[in-house]
Amino acid sequence: GDSVTQMEGPVTLSEEAFLTINCTYTATGYPSLFWYVQYPGEGLQLLLKATKADDKGSNKGFEATYRKETTSFHLEKGSVQVSDSAVYFCALTKTSYDKVIFGPGTSLSVIP
């Protein structure tokens, strides 16, 4: 079945470091891809999305490009801040079904 795989955490970075969180998916057809972020004590919220191949989603300095040839949607940020400490979830959905498949989440800690 369809699935999402993410790099294992936790990831610890110093402030202003470059961030990459890997996400790969297995799905037939043409899924839409999402990154959600969960801050401590809160629910998940959408960070960015891409709905077709080669689309780039971006928000708050984060970017991810939908790569169909490598079935990937890696999250990047050029310079992380302490306030980016959170858990990041990669997710997919398709037009052929009414649900969202989430990856296991990657915890990020940014230290000053």
Place this chain on the structure above:
Amino acid sequence: DAGVIQSPRHEVTEMGQEVTLRCKPISGHDYLFWYRQTMMQGLELLVYFNNKAVMDDSGMPKDRFSAKMPNASFSTLKIQPSEPRDSAVYFCASSFQPLYNSPLHFGNGTRLTVT
């Protein structure tokens, strides 16, 4: 908009007791999802509704869990009897069609502890 509202934020109960979790979705949203989050299992989809009808409850232990959506602005998740393994954070999320282009909006969750 106030967002998705869940209550209570925290619930502590004894094994065997009945627990009811509540959710008010964002007005106009067609979909409502109930998720459970634990350290071991991550995010698990328990059940979801489309226009108040249950679409998939295969993730829900049906011997003890039940979910209802009596109207478009309210849903409940009931556990009876509760067990310690039910301890988790339960999230409600809502969205509108088409789902492939619309994000889920999550509430802040209910942290359930069963002793």
